[in-house]
Amino acid sequence: MTFADLPTRLRDALTEREYSQPTDVQAAVLEPQALGRDLIVSAQTGSGKTVAFGLAMASELLGDEGIVRQANSPLALIIAPTRELALQVSRELAWLYGSTGARVATCVGGMNPSQERKVLRSGATIVVGTPGRLRDHLERGALDLSALSAVVLDEADEMLDMGFRDELEAILDAAPDQRRTLLFSATMPRPIEALAQRYQNNALRIATVDKGRSHEDISYQAVTVSPPEVENAVVNLLRFHEAETAILFCATRDSVRRLHATLQERGFSVVALSGEHSQQERNQALQALRDRRARVCVATDVAARGIDLPSLSLVVHVEIPRDAETLQHRSGRTGRAGKKGTAVLIVPFPRRKRVESMLRRASIKAQWIDAPDRDAIMAQDRERLLETLMAPVEVTDADRDLAAKLMTQKTPEELAAMLVHAHRSKMPEPEDLVPNTPEARKAAQKDTHRPGFEDTVWFRMDIGRQNNADPRWILPLLCRRGHVTRNEIGAIRIGPNETYFQIPRTLADKFAAAAERTAGTESEEDSIRFEVSADGPRVAARQNRKGRSDRGQRPRPHGVKVQPSRGSDGKKPGGKSGKFAGRSDRKPDRNTDRKPDGAPGGKFSGKPEGKSFKKKPGGKFTPKNDRKDRGKPGSPKKFGTPKDPFSQS
Ligand code: AMP
Numbered sequence: 001m002t003f004a005d006l007p008t009r010l011r012d013a014l015t016e017r018e019y020s021q022p023t024d025v026q027a028a029v030l031e032p033q034a035l036g037r038d039l040i041v042s043a044q045t046g047s048g049k050t051v052a053f054g055l056a057m058a059s060e061l062l063g064d065e066g067i068v069r070q071a072n073s074p075l076a077l078i079i080a081p082t083r084e085l086a087l088q089v090s091r092e093l094a095w096l097y098g099s100t101g102a103r104v105a106t107c108v109g110g111m112n113p114s115q116e117r118k119v120l121r122s123g124a125t126i127v128v129g130t131p132g133r134l135r136d137h138l139e140r141g142a143l144d145l146s147a148l149s150a151v152v153l154d155e156a157d158e159m160l161d162m163g164f165r166d167e168l169e170a171i172l173d174a175a176p177d178q179r180r181t182l183l184f185s186a187t188m189p190r191p192i193e194a195l196a197q198r199y200q201n202n203a204l205r206i207a208t209v210d211k212g213r214s215h216e217d218i219s220y221q222a223v224t225v226s227p228p229e230v231e232n233a234v235v236n237l238l239r240f241h242e243a244e245t246a247i248l249f250c251a252t253r254d255s256v257r258r259l260h261a262t263l264q265e266r267g268f269s270v271v272a273l274s275g276e277h278s279q280q281e282r283n284q285a286l287q288a289l290r291d292r293r294a295r296v297c298v299a300t301d302v303a304a305r306g307i308d309l310p311s312l313s314l315v316v317h318v319e320i321p322r323d324a325e326t327l328q329h330r331s332g333r334t335g336r337a338g339k340k341g342t343a344v345l346i347v348p349f350p351r352r353k354r355v356e357s358m359l360r361r362a363s364i365k366a367q368w369i370d371a372p373d374r375d376a377i378m379a380q381d382r383e384r385l386l387e388t389l390m391a392p393v394e395v396t397d398a399d400r401d402l403a404a405k406l407m408t409q410k411t412p413e414e415l416a417a418m419l420v421h422a423h424r425s426k427m428p429e430p431e432d433l434v435p436n437t438p439e440a441r442k443a444a445q446k447d448t449h450r451p452g453f454e455d456t457v458w459f460r461m462d463i464g465r466q467n468n469a470d471p472r473w474i475l476p477l478l479c480r481r482g483h484v485t486r487n488e489i490g491a492i493r494i495g496p497n498e499t500y501f502q503i504p505r506t507l508a509d510k511f512a513a514a515a516e517r518t519a520g521t522e523s524e525e526d527s528i529r530f531e532v533s534a535d536g537p538r539v540a541a542r543q544n545r546k547g548r549s550d551r552g553q554r555p556r557p558h559g560v561k562v563q564p565s566r567g568s569d570g571k572k573p574g575g576k577s578g579k580f581a582g583r584s585d586r587k588p589d590r591n592t593d594r595k596p597d598g599a600p601g602g603k604f605s606g607k608p609e610g611k612s613f614k615k616k617p618g619g620k621f622t623p624k625n626d627r628k629d630r631g632k633p634g635s636p637k638k639f640g641t642p643k644d645p646f647s648q649s
Pocket residue numbers: 018019020021022023026044045046047048049050051308310336337
């Protein structure tokens with residue numbers, strides 16, 4: 001399959017970009033059997049999927065002569081999980097459809113909504129946006145979907161993970177029945193299949209993700225360090241690779257802020273991307289990376305999702321990704337569209353086993369190495385400097401005059417040394433690292449705490465393995481009920497009948513208060529009560545073992561009221577002991593139109609993100625993804641209908 005059969009204007013746009021061959025996913029969506037059909041496409045980020053859906057919907061958008069069809073309202077709608085991704089998609093479609101007369105409008109959280117309404121009113125052909133903002137425009141009558149002939153869900157798995165199910169359903173329910181629905185997703189978990197089943201008709205399945213192949217262009221390295229050496233290792237990795245553009249991933253905004261400041265201080269040209277930056281600041285940061293004023297970007301997962309920087313050749317996982325999927329998402333920022341890239345995981349010694357098993361799960365073979373030391377960096381510098389200094393340059397007469405004058409004052413050796421020094425002094429100094437010796441590893445094993453989790457409080461709940469306890473639904477439940485984020489939850493220990501989890505002491509009061517307020521409010525999960533456990537899981541483990549030889553002795557009462565009390569070290573949790581700290585006052589993560597607790601649109605929807613569960617009569621919690629009572633595409637679902645307490649969001 002080639003681009004030859006495309007409408008001329010699209011073909012010309014591709015030629016101008018020097019895209020001569022379709023990528024696998026582009027070839028697949030252009031096959032005759034895909035024409036006009038709903039598509040469910042599993043395509044990795046970086047596979048060219050944006051151009052793929054751009055080309056796939058050409059048959060719906062273009063009329064004679066390859067000019068866009070006349071209509072009074074938008075013909076195509078693309079929904080993407082984050083503002084950055086939406087803006088990126090918008091840019092791609094703008095050049096692809098630039099000469100067809102199509103007008104592309106972008107509607108994303110954090111931008112001026114009245115400006116967007118104006119653009120929508122003035123006649124947009126293609127609308128690209130984030131779920132929350134699009135639903136807002138829809139509910140206020142600013143977005144008319146009556147002429148829509150194609151809807152694209154980009155990174156659909158991310159959108160469901162981020163809790164946008166309600167918004168997606170509202171938008172899809174409001175779209176005409178006869179539209180085409182193109183669903184793009186890196187992974188195809190059950191909630192995605194369910195969404196496809198409900199909103200697509202006889203969809204053609206396209207899978208271009210080949211596990212082995214998707215890593216082909218990315219070489220993985222895992223660098224073991226002593227925990228306090230992480231920042232120094234980052235400095236040395238940046239200096240060793242001297243990538244044109246590098247992205248560094250951290251787990252929290254705080255870590256982003258700290259690392260950004262550290263690197264700036266050491267002389268790197270660095271920008272930061274996290275939820276605490278305004279849209280304008282983020283756009284400026286991305287622009288600085290695009291036009292090479294900055295070479296390093298420190299980012300959180302959410303802020304960097306879907307970002308496409310063609311010159312990005314180095315990804316550093318400064319803080320270990322939370323799972324294999326995040327690892328792949330982050331790493332997929334490099335090795336795009338056939339280019340080579342390197343992804344480096346910085347692994348504090350005590351966490352090596354965890355990383356090894358994550359890599360195994362993702363079928364990734366990484367090279368385990370030490371962080372580059374000063375000597376290795378100097379050697380690399382020498383090679384690079386030789387290459388730079390020996391590269392041909394155009395010399396002017398003025399240059400020659402000055403050179404002649406210099407020659408009268410210094411020897412050639414001195415001049416050459418000065419030239420080398422001038423180049424070298426622009427580069428930040430490498431750091432001296434503690435050698436990776438058995439002694440250093442042993443010392444590091446003593447401190448196994450994640451930053452921020454040095455002082456924690458254990459909580460427990462009466463749901464264990466026998467009730468299907470699983471971190472996949474427990475994490476969203478804790479976030480929703482306790483008004484905390486995933487990163488604010490420490491270890492989770494699941495026993496046969498109960499589960500223990502850690503909350504940083506500084507947040508424990510606030511967590512307890514929020515959990516108490518949300519108890520028994522909406523769904524059955526809300527009947528689960530959390531209590532502070534003075535002893536943590538260790539004592540429980542002993543009791544469990546005892547219980548095994550002494551069955552039936554130990555069931556603990558359900559519904560024990562949350563009472564902040566003493567933690568494992570005997571201290572009281574939090575600073576406001578006794579008082580309920582009230583609802584989270586953290587700023588929303590402005591990267592999406594989602595609020596920090598994970599509840600979309602600022603309301604506590606009373607539903608867990610991702611999977612949702614019902615309790616079976618036998619006491620088990622089971623996923624409700626496979627419900628058969630869902631309507632078919634276009635089935636009436638009005639805004640504001642009572643929420644199904646067990647549906648996924
Ligand atoms: P995406 O998966 O949409 O994020 O695309 C990844 C990168 O590949 C983007 O920079 C695209 O512009 C680029 N790209 C898309 N299609 C092609 C193609 N046929 N040839 C070369 N590069 C492409």
